[in-house]
Amino acid sequence: MGLCPEAVLEPLSPQAIASNWLQLFISDLESSTSHGVLSLEHSFVDDSYWRDLLAFTPDYCTWYTRLVIQQSLFAGVPIAKPTQFEIVQDVRVKRTGLNKIFVQGIVQFQTVIAECSGVFTLVQTSGGTWKAWSLVTIMDRLRDITEHYTIGNMSLNQPFERKDIMEYGAVVLGAGQCGLAVAACLENIGIPTLVVENISKIAKSLK
Numbered sequence: 001m002g003l004c005p006e007a008v009l010e011p012l013s014p015q016a017i018a019s020n021w022l023q024l025f026i027s028d029l030e031s032s033t034s035h036g037v038l039s040l041e042h043s044f045v046d047d048s049y050w051r052d053l054l055a056f057t058p059d060y061c062t063w064y065t066r067l068v069i070q071q072s073l074f075a076g077v078p079i080a081k082p083t084q085f086e087i088v089q090d091v092r093v094k095r096t097g098l099n100k101i102f103v104q105g106i107v108q109f110q111t112v113i114a115e116c117s118g119v120f121t122l123v124q125t126s127g128g129t130w131k132a133w134s135l136v137t138i139m140d141r142l143r144d145i146t147e148h149y150t151i152g153n154m155s156l157n158q159p160f161e162r163k164d165i166m167e168y169g170a171v172v173l174g175a176g177q178c179g180l181a182v183a184a185c186l187e188n189i190g191i192p193t194l195v196v197e198n199i200s201k202i203a204k205s206l207k
Contacts, residue, residue, distance in 0.1 A: 022085055045131045103121070104122070113143060
């Protein structure tokens with residue numbers, strides 16, 4: 001991927017390096033929405049990887065190499081419409097025994113439906129530019145949604161009324177840890193949810 005054998009931070013601080021990369025990343029994303037082609041050549045190295053947890057896609061996905069990332073997120077970026085990117089302070093530098101330097105930090109942003117965050121790792125290319133070697137994006141919470149929780153036996157929601165025929169707004173397949181967590185979140189924002197499991201026990205892997 002044309003990495004610099006011994007990256008040099010001077011004269012830029014880690015925060016400045018991360019900020020410069022973020023501008024390249026935003027420019028790549030904006031260019032894709034205006035030209036209809038997603039290209040991350042200015043912000044990602046060739047053998048990078050990106051793991052997305054519901055921020056840009058409705059699933060948990062991991063893509064390896066820049067070309068695969070571009071092909072996989074071609075449709076997702078225009079739909080998500082990410083905006084308001086901001087680097088969280090305390091960007092750090094990590095050095096390895098092979099004289100490699102990585103710049104790592106957290107970026108916060110919004111999509112049309114959620115507040116999200118990302119963890120990035122940057123490497124310096126042979127041309128001196130810092131690009132992303134890895135990026136993990138996560139949906140933190142849905143926007144403009146008020147969640148309701150229970151305290152002890154007292155519910156902060158409306159009292160539950162049992163009906164002969166139940167109508168559900170969502171169906172979650174699998175009563176494992178993730179399935180139960182998703183169902184709880186949906187219920188907390190007022191979406192009646194049915195959890196379907198093919199065995200007689202729930203969250204079996206936790207026991």
